[in-house]
Ligand SMILES: NC(=O)C1=CN([C@@H]2O[C@H](COP(=O)(O)OP(=O)(O)OC[C@H]3O[C@@H](n4cnc5c(N)ncnc54)[C@H](O)[C@@H]3O)[C@@H](O)[C@H]2O)[C@@H](O)CC1
């Protein structure tokens with residue numbers, strides 16, 4: 001799925017209108033109907049109670065008028081309010097005319113804002129993607145009024161006052177919605193933690209936006225759903241053998257953190273790799289051989305940390321990082337690995353911190369490596385970000401400069417590519433915010449890369465399957481009860497869902 005800017009969204013609307021030969025007011029009717037249907041599927045008129053709809057002067061307000069008409073006809077107790085303005089959009093005017101006799105548009109005034117009983121349903125149709133500057137004056141006062149009411153706010157397309165694709169001053173008035181129901185595609189703003197307080201839970205409803213426009217639109221932002229991944233994970237070959245599926249090497253673990261190595265090991269084994277060798281310090285030998293007999297243990301001479309790089313020739317991909325100690329010897333191992341490897345690397349956790357501690361090491365990073373920092377680790381690598389938008393700029397620059405793929409982990413993990421694309425993941429849940437989840441991701445990525453998948457497919461599939469495994473696991477454990485080891489049990493089913501079936 002594409003993520004379009006506000007300007008592109010307007011162009012997409014126009015392209016749809018032209019392609020289908022429909023009027024803009026017909027497209028508005030379609031969009032607003034999709035919103036109404038979404039609401040009707042969740043609330044009866046009784047459950048909704050008092051329903052107050054707040055409309056701005058543009059097409060977002062026009063949507064609000066259609067929704068008011070439709071909910072009124074569906075038996076909801078509706079009141080509809082409009083911001084006074086010098087001009088209204090043409091489709092707003094048309095829909096004002098279409099309001100049924102029993103439903104008058106009431107004009108909002110600063111000294112007479114309507115009372116909102118606690119628990120009321122509020123539909124926020126003040127502003128959408130056409131917002132051109134932060135709200136002020138009466139519009140800001142209305143937003144403040146809505147936010148203070150203890151109402152259930154559902155925003156149409158965008159929470160009013162929020163820009164779709166760029167940051168805004170810290171104190172901007174913005175509606176704090178419980179749900180945001182957006183048309184066709186998510187907006188960039190929805191995917192960033194700083195906006196969660198306004199967007200609430202977001203949903204998209206289809207409105208038949210031009211597929212051709214979506215396919216051809218410029219821009220490098222993607223929302224990763226199963227459709228985008230179709231065809232990227234081949235089915236296993238009927239006559240495949242373990243040599244077909246690569247030999248991965250994991251360098252992981254130190255005294256007290258052999259568990260991290262074990263989690264990465266289990267995840268790697270569950271992600272289809274043909275063979276796996278694990279380098280841990282000697283203290284990890286018995287643990288690894290007992291808990292993961294399928295993996296080969298290649299223990300380091302040092303007891304507590306990794307001190308020597310093994311011979312690299314057997315391996316088709318190498319993952320390094322989970323549970324490492326930052327001992328000087330391990331730093332040298334990392335440096336030697338960066339210099340000597342001829343195969344792709346997956347770099348995680350303290351290996352990332354070591355990269356940063358010696359900036360010269362970053363220059364040695366082999367092209368097409370995959371890095372998996374969480375935001376704190378990324379900040380150490382690329383510097384502090386002013387806000388979530390700035391962090392994305394830093395991510396893009398970092399990936400281009402170092403010709404690497406960087407998986408910036410979080411609720412919507414964002415993959416940056418060497419060619420400037422940003423891919424936001426759609427799977428996963430807060431239950432995965434638990435120690436060891438990241439180690440599991442390293443194991444998955446190393447396994448996919450060892451199977452000779454290209455780096456982009458590896459990162460997209462791996463991040464998606466990791467989140468999907470979390471979603472499947474949480475059905476059994478609940479979010480709070482989820483631990484990283486649970487993820488490994490569901491990697492197989494998650495990958496199976498993504499596997500391309502044989503064509504008949
Ligand atoms: N164009 C189309 O065909 C469709 C548009 N749709 C809806 O239309 C919305 C976009 O409509 P518009 O482009 O009319 O934009 P909006 O309705 O979001 O807002 C634009 C209006 O607000 C004013 N405005 C902008 N910033 C302001 C500020 N800070 N303070 C006060 N006034 C401000 C503008 O002058 C203009 O009158 C979408 O979010 C969606 O809800 C949907 O109906 C789908 C179809």
Ligand SMILES: Nc1ncnc2c1ncn2[C@@H]1O[C@H](COP(=O)(O)OP(=O)(O)O)[C@@H](O)[C@H]1O
Nearest residue numbers: 409410411428429430432433435436437438439
């Ligand atoms: N709220 C969330 N929603 C979805 N995924 C999450 C959420 N919180 C964490 N995750 C995922 O869990 C993993 C945590 O990784 P990381 O921070 O490296 O943990 P650790 O170092 O403990 O292994 C990441 O892949 C991240 O995307």
Ligand SMILES: [K+]
Nearest residue numbers: 124127158160
């Ligand atoms: K809105």
